[in-house]
Amino acid sequence: RNIQAARASGLPYLVLPLNPDNPLYMIFSVPLWPFVERFLPGSLHDAVLATIYGWEFLEKSSLFHRIGPVFILVTTGLNRVMCGDAAMTSQVMARRNVFTQHSISKTMMGVFGGNVLVADGDDWSRQRRIVAPSLNERISPTVWRESIDQATQMVRSMLALPGGETRGSVHGIRAIAINVIGRVAYGDPKPWLKPIEFPTDPDADMSYTDVVGLMTELIIVAALVPIRILRLSVMPRLLQTLGAAMEKMPRQTKDMLDYERHRAGDGHPDTITSRLVRLSDQAKLVDHDKTASKQYLTEEEISGNLFLFTTAGFDTTAFTMGYALGLLAAYPEWQRWIQAELDQVLGDDAQPEYTDVFPKLTRCLAFMLETLRLFTPILHLPRDVLSSGTTLTTTSGTAHEIVGPCIVYLVSTYLHTNPADWGDDGDAFRPTRWLNPSPKEGEPPIITPAPGTFIAWSGGPRQCPGLKMSQVEFVAVISTILRTCSIEPVTKDGETMDQARQRLLDVMQDSQPTTTLRMKRPEDIHLRWVKR
Numbered sequence: 031r032n033i034q035a036a037r038a039s040g041l042p043y044l045v046l047p048l049n050p051d052n053p054l055y056m057i058f059s060v061p062l063w064p065f066v067e068r069f070l071p072g073s074l075h076d077a078v079l080a081t082i083y084g085w086e087f088l089e090k091s092s093l094f095h096r097i098g099p100v101f102i103l104v105t106t107g108l109n110r111v112m113c114g115d116a117a118m119t120s121q122v123m124a125r126r127n128v129f130t131q132h133s134i135s136k137t138m139m140g141v142f143g144g145n146v147l148v149a150d151g152d153d154w155s156r157q158r159r160i161v162a163p164s165l166n167e168r169i170s171p172t173v174w175r176e177s178i179d180q181a182t183q184m185v186r187s188m189l190a191l192p193g194g195e196t197r198g199s200v201h202g203i204r205a206i207a208i209n210v211i212g213r214v215a216y217g218d219p220k221p222w223l224k225p226i227e228f229p230t231d232p233d234a235d236m237s238y239t240d241v242v243g244l245m246t247e248l249i250i251v252a253a254l255v256p257i258r259i260l261r262l263s264v265m266p267r268l269l270q271t272l273g274a275a276m277e278k279m280p281r282q283t284k285d286m287l288d289y290e291r292h293r294a295g296d297g298h299p300d301t302i303t304s305r306l307v308r309l310s311d312q313a314k315l316v317d318h319d320k321t322a323s324k325q326y327l328t329e330e331e332i333s334g335n336l337f338l339f340t341t342a343g344f345d346t347t348a349f350t351m352g353y354a355l356g357l358l359a360a361y362p363e364w365q366r367w368i369q370a371e372l373d374q375v376l377g378d379d380a381q382p383e384y385t386d387v388f389p390k391l392t393r394c395l396a397f398m399l400e401t402l403r404l405f406t407p408i409l410h411l412p413r414d415v416l417s418s419g420t421t422l423t424t425t426s427g428t429a430h431e432i433v434g435p436c437i438v439y440l441v442s443t444y445l446h447t448n449p450a451d452w453g454d455d456g457d458a459f460r461p462t463r464w465l466n467p468s469p470k471e472g473e474p475p476i477i478t479p480a481p482g483t484f485i486a487w488s489g490g491p492r493q494c495p496g497l498k499m500s501q502v503e504f505v506a507v508i509s510t511i512l513r514t515c516s517i518e519p520v521t522k523d524g525e526t527m528d529q530a531r532q533r534l535l536d537v538m539q540d541s542q543p544t545t546t547l548r549m550k551r552p553e554d555i556h557l558r559w560v561k562r
């Protein structure tokens with residue numbers, strides 16, 4: 031039946047006599063990679079490859095070049111449509127009721143309560159109406175100030191190290207990202223003290239940010255292993271701590287929500303939590319009056335969405351900044367290019383204001399977009415097709431019947447580099463491609479890529495509502511670092527600077543996604559911080 035469905039679509043297809051659609055296969059497929067490479071022939075090689083978690087980054091575009099921009103992997107479970115075509119991608123993103131969130135994403139991301147990411151249909155519309163405004167432009171000035179503050183403390187600490195040398199820069203950046211979320215989302219201010227460390231003592235006190243940070247770090251374990259197993263004394267201490275964190279979570283969420291409601295209107299600065307609670311409580315009052323269908327969030331959904339802000343917003347932003355650091359050190363010409371803009375826009379303004387300077391730091395933003403294009407944190411967006419069928423049309427105009435049930439994977443890595451959309455240098459790191467070469471009056475300085483060609487923040491109605499927050503954080507952090515210092519790789523004995531730069535790029539290529547793409551050897555990003 032699956033082969034017939036693949037044939038009926040008119041798309042090229044591969045056949046795999048196996049069902050790879052479960053979280054355990056996702057985990058255990060990764061060590062299979064060297065075996066696949068060495069021993070499997072031809073189309074079996076390609077079929078197994080397309081099931082290895084993270085293949086899109088490992089193999090880049092090779093499968094698409096061999097088979098075509100869209101192909102089907104026939105399995106004994108559900109067929110998988112691998113989509114690298116921009117037009118099809120934007121149709122999938124636009125039709126959110128036909129292409130719904132994938133069941134495995136729901137299991138992982140919904141582990142601590144229903145939230146907007148795992149919802150579909152009317153349930154999604156209701157949650158989105160409350161969640162998106164709580165992340166809107168009003169939080170940007172706070173994100174800006176907190177990010178600058180955190181980055182200033184980190185740079186000071188890096189420069190004070192012997193020779194300005196550090197192996198923990200990526201972990202340092204992660205500490206910034208969790209502290210910014212902690213402050214902006216949960217009103218939990220923390221100084222930048224050291225590279226990120228998660229709690230490892232099950233009996234120690236943990237703040238809400240500690241609890242959600244640890245659960246985000248270990249989300250696959252948290253989703254699959256029950257708390258009572260994690261708490262067993264034979265388990266490693268980190269997992270026992272995870273179990274303790276999961277136990278604490280409901281109580282801590284309740285205390286935080288009680289606190290937010292209690293202090294409402296007392297002049298405290300807004301947080302994302304306080305806005306979410308307020309918007310939901312207001313919607314509840316309206317509902318009460320009208321006895322219309324429910325428009326507010328239940329307590330369980332508020333708690334699920336609060337947790338989601340960390341799972342969705344922390345490592346995505348943190349690792350984008352981490353890769354950017356490595357890229358800045360590997361490409362000194364782009365570093366100088368950004369610094370020239372910073373010198374011009376910021377001058378010696380010690381406390382640049384968000385509204386004055388953020389719109390002018392276009393090179394810094396272009397650097398973020400280029401980093402996300404090549405090191406996109408989420409390598410594919412999976413969508414379930416539950417209905418019997420739907421038709422999608424490719425960029426070249428051919429129509430294909432997609433027969434459900436099946437899973438459609440929108441593959442960012444190919445969409446972001448396809449030469450038809452990005453030119454022959456689509457694999458090269460070139461931030462200037464994002465700048466509008468001659469903007470006319472009123473036109474933005476940054477280009478908007480054609481629909482479906484850049485999906486780092488997804489697109490269509492479900493586009494990431496944290497897009498602006500992550501841009502503001504990135505620009506604030508990278509501009510603070512580069513206005514104060516330059517960064518370069520530390521050479522090993524006998525190594526030239528060019529070789530050291532290439533080594534950094536190799537470390538970045540040696541990456542693997544967990545929930546987001548991350549370097550396997552972040553401590554090999556060995557950098558020197560030099561005061562300007």
Ligand code: HEM
Nearest residue numbers: 146147339342343346347408486487488492494496499500
């Ligand atoms: C560079 C940083 C970020 C990237 C690359 C990113 C990427 C994405 C992507 C690809 C999706 C769609 C996932 C899917 O539909 O399967 C998404 C959804 C979402 N993101 Fe982000 N994100 C980032 C930062 C943030 C931040 C800072 C927040 C909030 C604090 C956030 C909150 C959300 C939420 C709530 C959704 C669900 C939206 C919905 O389904 O309607 N993200 N993000």
